[in-house]
Amino acid sequence: MRLKTRLFMSFLLIVILPILLAFVLYFLIASGRVNGNEETSPLYFTNTIDTLINDTDPEVQELKQWSKAFPDRFLKTDILKEINSSLSSANSFLVVKQGTRVVFDGAPDGMHPRYSRLPVYGKLSGSDVMVVKLENQSAMLREVDFGDYKDRYHGQAFVITPTGTVIPGAGKILITYVLWMALILLITAFVIVTLLYNSIIRKVRRMQEATENIRNGNLDFTLKVKGKDEISELAGSIERMKNHLRADAMQKLETEDAQRKFLSNITHDLKTPLTSVIGYSEGLIDGIAPTPDKQMKYLTIIHNKASEMNDLLNELSVFTKIDTDSIPYDFSRVNARGFFDEFAEENEVEFDSQDAIFLYQCDLPDGCEIMIDTSQIKRVLHNLVSNAVKYRRDGIRLKVMLRVSDAGEFIQAEIADNGRGISQDDLPHIFERLFRADKARNTQIKGSGIGLSIVKKIISDHGGQVWATSIEGTGSKFYFLLKKCSDKEEPDEQDSDN
Ligand code: ADP
Numbered sequence: 001m002r003l004k005t006r007l008f009m010s011f012l013l014i015v016i017l018p019i020l021l022a023f024v025l026y027f028l029i030a031s032g033r034v035n036g037n038e039e040t041s042p043l044y045f046t047n048t049i050d051t052l053i054n055d056t057d058p059e060v061q062e063l064k065q066w067s068k069a070f071p072d073r074f075l076k077t078d079i080l081k082e083i084n085s086s087l088s089s090a091n092s093f094l095v096v097k098q099g100t101r102v103v104f105d106g107a108p109d110g111m112h113p114r115y116s117r118l119p120v121y122g123k124l125s126g127s128d129v130m131v132v133k134l135e136n137q138s139a140m141l142r143e144v145d146f147g148d149y150k151d152r153y154h155g156q157a158f159v160i161t162p163t164g165t166v167i168p169g170a171g172k173i174l175i176t177y178v179l180w181m182a183l184i185l186l187i188t189a190f191v192i193v194t195l196l197y198n199s200i201i202r203k204v205r206r207m208q209e210a211t212e213n214i215r216n217g218n219l220d221f222t223l224k225v226k227g228k229d230e231i232s233e234l235a236g237s238i239e240r241m242k243n244h245l246r247a248d249a250m251q252k253l254e255t256e257d258a259q260r261k262f263l264s265n266i267t268h269d270l271k272t273p274l275t276s277v278i279g280y281s282e283g284l285i286d287g288i289a290p291t292p293d294k295q296m297k298y299l300t301i302i303h304n305k306a307s308e309m310n311d312l313l314n315e316l317s318v319f320t321k322i323d324t325d326s327i328p329y330d331f332s333r334v335n336a337r338g339f340f341d342e343f344a345e346e347n348e349v350e351f352d353s354q355d356a357i358f359l360y361q362c363d364l365p366d367g368c369e370i371m372i373d374t375s376q377i378k379r380v381l382h383n384l385v386s387n388a389v390k391y392r393r394d395g396i397r398l399k400v401m402l403r404v405s406d407a408g409e410f411i412q413a414e415i416a417d418n419g420r421g422i423s424q425d426d427l428p429h430i431f432e433r434l435f436r437a438d439k440a441r442n443t444q445i446k447g448s449g450i451g452l453s454i455v456k457k458i459i460s461d462h463g464g465q466v467w468a469t470s471i472e473g474t475g476s477k478f479y480f481l482l483k484k485c486s487d488k489e490e491p492d493e494q495d496s497d498n
Pocket of ligand 1: 388
């Protein structure tokens with residue numbers, strides 16, 4: 001349930017529940033079930049006279065019956081005492097007059113009426129009510145007449161209800177009400193606070209613990225909060241943030257690890273040719289190469305090893321630039337066919353000299369132009385071709401094929417080799433920085449694992465894409481796309497700031 005709805009419901013509960021319970025309480029008190037006394041009914045507050053009349057009505061009706069059928073009973077003290085005692089349970093009493101003489105006075109002490117002030121015979125009749133003064137308070141009086149002048153006497157029976165008794169009853173009700181209402185409010189508040197505590201505070205506490213953990217760098221926990229309210233959503237966000245931070249931390253660790261490995265590989269890869277350079281140059285200095293032929297051989301080795309180190313350092317420098325996103329591009333509009341023809345020519349000669357085959361096929365129309373940094377795209381081609389050479393299969397004549405074709409808005413270049421191929425497990429990772437398929441290291445092939453990540457960066461900075469397919473033990477195919485120039489495009493427009 002949403003927090004808004006829950007607060008609204010709590011509000012309704014706080015307001016409506018006590019009101020409902022107050023009503024129930026009212027009727028319970030009214031029916032005398034709460035304190036077992038109907039005389040303390042709340043009706044005292046609303047309709048005091050009617051209530052008092054109702055309270056004494058049964059006795060008054062009985063007296064009326066006597067007046068018609070058994071007037072003698074008014075003169076029998078025993079029977080009058082009985083009626084008086086049943087009236088006393090309604091806080092009332094009976095006074096009977098015969099003529100001017102009071103024959104029965106059931107008033108409790110201190111409540112006797114002033115007889116002279118009692119109404120005269122025949123003045124008050126039926127259901128009329130009158131207020132009279134008692135010794136120390138007022139009272140409500142009802143009258144039932146009996147006998148008449150023809151019968152030589154006239155009698156009056158007065159049912160008197162001191163009104164002072166109403167007030168203590170009302171006070172009792174007030175106290176009962178206040179106590180019950182206080183109890184109802186306490187229970188309602190307790191229930192609602194407990195519900196809110198359970199639904200909100202506990203979740204907030206758990207989130208607080210979670211954020212403390214994050215602050216202390218402990219990301220190995222799961223924050224699970226059930227529900228669909230805003231607090232649970234916030235908890236979900238904290239959990240996602242933690243997962244994100246953890247993924248970042250893992251990535252950082254992996255990168256740091258890869259960089260450590262990279263440094264140690266580079267050191268190793270630089271050290272090997274350097275040792276050769278030092279060895280052969282010392283040999284020359286020490287004169288262990290007496291003939292010019294031998295000296296030339298040593299110098300050639302020194303030159304090759306120095307070039308190897310130079311290539312490696314060049315790659316390192318590009319790698320650093322990739323890291324800081326600052327490869328300096330110099331875009332120009334070039335004829336695609338011309339560009340690839342030139343690259344193919346250089347390679348065909350080199351491959352021939354190494355007893356390898358370089359095949360080239362270009363299906364592009366003559367006027368097709370691309371906007372590229374020629375030196376960087378040459379670096380891409382060079383990386384791909386030199387990988388094909390590096391990862392050739394022993395005992396099999398290397399065959400590399402460069403095929404360039406039209407792909408709508410793009411031109412597609414494909415470099416296929418018949419080398420050792422890449423396992424399906426490694427294939428998705430080869431464009432990652434510092435990734436080297438295990439086999440490459442195992443077989444002592446030199447490399448840093450950054451060549452293809454440089455390729456990917458350069459191609460994507462040209463707005464293209466690069467991907468590869470491979471069958472282990474058969475060969476690999478690398479593809480990349482470069483966007484063609486639209487007719488209106490000017491070289492300056494696409495120059496990169498990189
Ligand atoms: P390096 O060659 O320096 O290891 P690269 O980024 O150029 O790094 O290549 C990453 C990995 O991809 C290599 O270690 C190698 O396992 C694999 N690879 C790349 N090109 C080829 C290829 N033509 N044939 C087989 N494996 C290749």
